[in-house]
Structures are given as structure tokens and as C-alpha cells.
Amino acid sequence: MSEVLGDLYSVIQKRLKEMPEQSYTASLVRKGKHYVARKVGEEAVEVVTASLAEGRERVISESADLLYHLLVLLALDGISLDEVYAELRRRMR
Numbered sequence: 001m002s003e004v005l006g007d008l009y010s011v012i013q014k015r016l017k018e019m020p021e022q023s024y025t026a027s028l029v030r031k032g033k034h035y036v037a038r039k040v041g042e043e044a045v046e047v048v049t050a051s052l053a054e055g056r057e058r059v060i061s062e063s064a065d066l067l068y069h070l071l072v073l074l075a076l077d078g079i080s081l082d083e084v085y086a087e088l089r090r091r092m093r
């Protein structure tokens, strides 16, 4: 699981560096950090809606969207996944 997130984060970092024309990540980031942050909020709401009313396949799909957009926001903030994992580890009891 964490390996998938780490691999995706690496791809996102590469897209931010190279900003290829056909990349969704690059097109998202060109719209600005406020736009990316708003997308994270929208995707979170979509997870909630799916969980309450749309069934497990939708929850899985919307959760993937949320994780992807969160990783883009973290990358824009220069926050590594290791920092987030370390915080989770610190809280673990």
C-alpha cells in the first residue's frame, strides 16, 4: 500500500519538475495551488457521499481520487510522504 503511494508520489514529483503538456498533474498545477487545494476538499466530500449512499466500488474509486490529489498538494508544499508516515508513527499507540 505505502509502496504504491510512494511510487505515485515519485511520478507526481517528476511531472511537477518536467510539466509535460499531456499530464493531468501538470494541467492541475497550472491552475494554481488554490485550485489543487479545492480539489482535495471536493474529493473528500465525494468519498463521504460515496460512503453514505453509493456503495463500496464508488468509495474505492473516490478514495483513490482523494489520495492522488492529496499527494499533489503535499508535493506542492514540499512535504514528503516520509514526514506524514513519521507523524502517523509518532501517534501510534
Ligand SMILES: N=c1c2ncn([C@@H]3O[C@H](COP(=O)(O)OP(=O)(O)OP(=O)(O)O)[C@@H](O)[C@H]3O)c2ncn1[C@@H]1O[C@H](COP(=O)(O)O)[C@@H](O)[C@H]1O
Pocket (backbone or CB within 6 Å): 008, 011, 012, 015, 022, 023, 024, 025, 026, 028, 039, 064, 065, 068
Ligand atoms: N492517480 C492518478 C489520478 N487519480 C485521479 N486522477 C484524475 O483526477 C481527475 C478527477 O476527476 P474529476 O472529475 O474530479 O476532475 P476532472 O473534471 O477530470 O478535472 P478538473 O478539471 O476538475 O481538474 C480525473 O481527471 C482523473 O483522471 C488522476 N490522474 C493521474 N493519476 C496518476 O498520476 C500519475 C501522473 O499522471 P499524469 O500527470 O496524467 O501523467 C500517473 O501515475 C497517473 O496514473
